[in-house]
Amino acid sequence: MSQRVAGKIAVVTGGSRGVGRTIAERLIKEGATVIITDINVEAGEVTAAEIGASFFKQDVSLQADWQALHDQVQSEHAGLDILINNAAMLRTADAVSENLEGWQLVMRINADSVFLGVNTMLPLMANSGGGSIINMSSSSALIGMPHFAAYGAAKAAVRGLTLSTAVYCKQAMNGVRCNTVHPDGINTPMIQEIASDLPPMDETAAMRAIPFLCEPEDIANTLLFLASDEARHINGAALCVDNTATIHPPHM
Numbered sequence: 355m356s357q358r359v360a361g362k363i364a365v366v367t368g369g370s371r372g373v374g375r376t377i378a379e380r381l382i383k384e385g386a387t388v389i390i391t392d393i394n395v396e397a398g399e400v401t402a403a404e405i406g407a408s409f410f411k412q413d414v415s416l417q418a419d420w421q422a423l424h425d426q427v428q429s430e431h432a433g434l435d436i437l438i439n440n441a442a443m444l445r446t447a448d449a450v451s452e453n454l455e456g457w458q459l460v461m462r463i464n465a466d467s468v469f470l471g472v473n474t475m476l477p478l479m480a481n482s483g484g485g486s487i488i489n490m491s492s493s494s495a496l497i498g499m500p501h502f503a504a505y506g507a508a509k510a511a512v513r514g515l516t517l518s519t520a521v522y523c524k525q526a527m528n529g530v531r532c533n534t535v536h537p538d539g540i541n542t543p544m545i546q547e548i549a550s551d552l553p554p555m556d557e558t559a560a561m562r563a564i565p566f567l568c569e570p571e572d573i574a575n576t577l578l579f580l581a582s583d584e585a586r587h588i589n590g591a592a593l594c595v596d597n598t599a600t601i602h603p604p605h606m
């Protein structure tokens with residue numbers, strides 16, 4: 355069996371289900387020690403026990419929770435190699451139907467959280483010789499999706515933070531890389547739960563959407579590569595895992 359991340363210490367936020375669970379399980383199979391975090395304690399503990407990770411209760415939008423995670427990882431492992439900022443929420447509202455409260459909630463959970471993760475954990479990674487930060491973004495950061503006004507804006511903020519972080523790390527020569535992954539649709543509870551909120555699609559639109567939907571394993575393959583030393587020269591990249599969704603105008 356290959357061991358592509360042997361001996362590495364990894365944190366995966368939102369690890370109790372969906373993409374987070376899938377990549378956590380994969381990292382463990384490939385030789386890493388994994389800490390999953392989640393706001394959902396019950397699901398997090400069950401998942402951790404099932405896949406062989408340890409669980410840390412965390413609301414990713416709270417600075418105190420990031421500091422507590424930092425302190426725990428530092429005292430138990432003395433460093434960190436992989437941080438996957440994966441936890442997020444999805445909310446369907448366009449720029450007119452959205453309200454300030456909803457906008458701020460999405461920005462807090464999906465963008466402030468990633469800033470806090472980078473801000474708190476990057477020094478720990480740098481002090482232990484470098485590592486890989488992977489921020490989960492989305493196709494909605496790169497193309498206009500009218501029903502995801504706040505979500506798309508938050509995912510674009512994640513992309514912008516990733517650019518500045520990657521260049522900062524290169525200039526600091528601290529051995530840390532920072533990249534974003536941009537899926538379109540992934541077959542997880544997140545997308546299943548909001549499917550009924552979306553406007554109904556005609557047959558052509560539905561046919562067009564099908565090739566863009568992928569499985570969590572497709573994203574895990576990409577995350578594993580970026581987490582591993584195979585991607586040691588990839589820093590600041592936006593990796594689209596979308597089967598052309600972000601480059602194909604729907605009317606063509």
Ligand SMILES: NC(=O)c1ccc[n+]([C@@H]2O[C@H](COP(=O)([O-])OP(=O)(O)OC[C@H]3O[C@@H](n4cnc5c(N)ncnc54)[C@H](O)[C@@H]3O)[C@@H](O)[C@H]2O)c1
Pocket residue numbers: 367368369370371372373374391392393394412413414415439440441442443463490491492493536537538539540541542543544545
């Ligand atoms: N599913 C898709 O179609 C899709 C498409 C593009 C990008 N993404 C992104 O991929 C990532 C994973 O998505 P998924 O589909 O696996 O989502 P999911 O909803 O299935 O899982 C998200 C996990 O994050 C946790 N979480 C939510 N808020 C939290 C908080 N405040 N603190 C800590 N944990 C919290 C949830 O409890 C859950 O376990 C997300 O960043 C998402 O935005 C998903």
